[in-house]
Amino acid sequence: MILTGKRALVTGGAVRVGKAIVEALQAEGVEVVVHYRDSEAAAKALSPHAERADLESMAECAALIERAGPLDILINNASLFTKDRLADATPERALRELNVNLLAPMELMRQFAARAQTGAVINLLDRRVRANDAACLPYSISKKGLEELTKLAALDLAPGIRVNAVAPGPILPPPGSDGTGFAEMAGKVPLELFPSPADIAEAALFLLKADYCTGQVIYVDGGQHLLGNGV
Numbered sequence: 001m002i003l004t005g006k007r008a009l010v011t012g013g014a015v016r017v018g019k020a021i022v023e024a025l026q027a028e029g030v031e032v033v034v035h036y037r038d039s040e041a042a043a044k045a046l047s048p049h050a051e052r053a054d055l056e057s058m059a060e061c062a063a064l065i066e067r068a069g070p071l072d073i074l075i076n077n078a079s080l081f082t083k084d085r086l087a088d089a090t091p092e093r094a095l096r097e098l099n100v101n102l103l104a105p106m107e108l109m110r111q112f113a114a115r116a117q118t119g120a121v122i123n124l125l126d127r128r129v130r131a132n133d134a135a136c137l138p139y140s141i142s143k144k145g146l147e148e149l150t151k152l153a154a155l156d157l158a159p160g161i162r163v164n165a166v167a168p169g170p171i172l173p174p175p176g177s178d179g180t181g182f183a184e185m186a187g188k189v190p191l192e193l194f195p196s197p198a199d200i201a202e203a204a205l206f207l208l209k210a211d212y213c214t215g216q217v218i219y220v221d222g223g224q225h226l227l228g229n230g231v
């Protein structure tokens with residue numbers, strides 16, 4: 001795909017990794033609709049086209065695609081991360097994470113594909129899809145589900161729409177954390193390098209341009225996924 005002149009929606013695109021993806025797309029000449037929930041000022045500072053939606057609501061997901069207008073690219077970046085073990089994962093709490101991280105990307109893809117004959121989708125996973133991290137159980141299930149959804153949707157939407165994923169390792173401490181102990185928490189990284197948000201954006205750009213790739217996952221994690229649970 002030639003990116004210049006295309007139009008993209010980036011969910012959670014106002015800050016952090018999403019912002020890096022928005023800026024990388026804009027540098028390629030892509031018109032970007034920035035989705036936000038709370039980060040309104042940051043979203044509006046990045047793009048004249050910013051749209052609010054709470055991705056816990058599937059009705060709001062559908063309305064978001066409608067308001068975004070004709071799209072060539074969908075980046076499912078928004079995410080909810082909680083450190084819930086099984087004991088904490090009440091149906092209410094688990095559903096919030098499953099909605100934002102799995103069902104919202106599914107509904108956004110469904111609505112995107114209902115309107116676009118051609119295009120490309122990138123789903124943001126986590127290197128934890130290759131591990132079993134019970135310390136964030138609903139989050140892990142949602143990202144593992146999103147990996148499977150990436151492959152299923154890639155098959156279902158071919159040949160017109162390609163669906164790929166980027167799986168980051170530890171990049172930034174969770175929102176609200178001051179970063180204390182992040183390196184220790186992140187664990188062992190074989191390459192002894194933390195990827196930056198810009199590194200994630202670069203992988204996303206590669207997959208958007210790679211007309212021969214669908215159903216692929218690129219791990220941008222310094223090799224951490226190779227260790228499985230051994231981090």
Ligand SMILES: NC(=O)c1ccc[n+]([C@@H]2O[C@H](COP(=O)([O-])OP(=O)(O)OC[C@H]3O[C@@H](n4cnc5c(N)ncnc54)[C@H](OP(=O)(O)O)[C@@H]3O)[C@@H](O)[C@H]2O)c1
Pocket residue numbers: 011012013014015016017018035036037038039040053054055056076077078079080081100124125126127167168169170171172173174175
């Ligand atoms: N950071 C890391 O080290 C890391 C590691 C592995 C994987 N990842 C993955 O990479 C992606 C980006 O990471 P990140 O750390 O930049 O993400 P993040 O800061 O945790 O979340 C990105 C945005 O998601 C939006 N969001 C959360 N709940 C929402 C809801 N109910 N409705 C609508 N929007 C909602 C928020 O937008 P507003 O601010 O507008 O409310 C938030 O800024 C995520 O998919 C994450 O799982 C990140």
